[in-house]
């Protein structure tokens with residue numbers, strides 16, 4: 001069996017983390033959970049001044065290292081002002097404007113949840129994206145409160161994890177579970193787990209990490225995301241080695257490491273399913289890292305109701321993933337970290353496999369050429 005972490009533990013971490021309130025710039029409760037998780041493992045937990053978190057796990061004498069990145073926010077609201085039973089809130093994230101009017105929103109107001117309905121929508125100057133909303137509420141929200149769509153917070157429905165947030169707290173969960181395994185096993189590896197802020201409004205946290213040069217230039221980085229399910233990237237058919245996103249194609253050496261790791265796992269356990277494709281339903285932080293010269297790649301969990309949009313029913317709904325896709329993603333992160341410890345992430349393995357047996361066959365090139373019989377070809 002290639003399953004490193006048992007299902008019960010994966011379920012437990014998902015059930016703790018996914019229900020936490022979050023929105024762009026309002027990630028503090030997720031940050032608190034992640035920091036406590038790392039501290040409990042006695043791993044170094046670093047907070048940069050923008051609130052991104054880096055937890056590193058280094059054991060033994062690894063020859064190479066690898067980083068994974070997931071974001072702590074999700075499309076959502078932040079209360080900017082309260083006027084009697086109306087709340088004015090700023091919106092952040094990619095959801096088409098037609099889904100807002102009349103949609104239900106919940107706010108985390110201290111110890112209780114305040115519910116309301118969107119009555120007014122203000123667009124950005126570009127006329128394409130929502131900027132602010134007015135919500136008629138049934139209680140007392142306060143300026144600064146976090147708002148999210150009022151849908152199922154978290155539920156296991158058979159094989160599916162149905163949740164207000166999958167993107168990207170499932171990615172955060174995968175990173176934490178991999179850190180836990182690697183640190184407890186004391187496996188020779190160096191894994192960096194990067195947790196970023198405000199991805200949904202334009203990679204804001206990750207951009208600060210790049211600008212402040214916090215990440216070593218040679219550090220390969222794998223973005224872990226939940227991304228819109230597509231043909232050949234289907235829910236329940238395993239994690240997707242992401243070859244690229246809507247904006248860029250990813251680094252071949254990183255793709256090769258992930259594919260090699262997935263192939264090994266599938267060889268050891270034929271039930272290990274994985275997929276590969278360009279996930280061009282959206283863009284992810286790998287594009288940012290890629291553009292700034294890092295070797296970047298990605299893993300995706302095929303996501304239903306991407307960004308809480310149920311396109312069939314034309315309504316706001318919880319997101320969902322297949323439990324096994326998450327579980328096998330954890331395996332893939334762990335195996336890739338172990339493999340990355342063997343040598344630096346490079347194309348050497350690919351080159352060696354391309355040259356395998358080529359020398360013997362190359363003798364045929366010279367043999368036939370030496371005869372020179374081609375001169376008399378009719």
Ligand SMILES: [Zn+2]
Nearest residue numbers: 075167200307
């Ligand atoms: Zn997203």
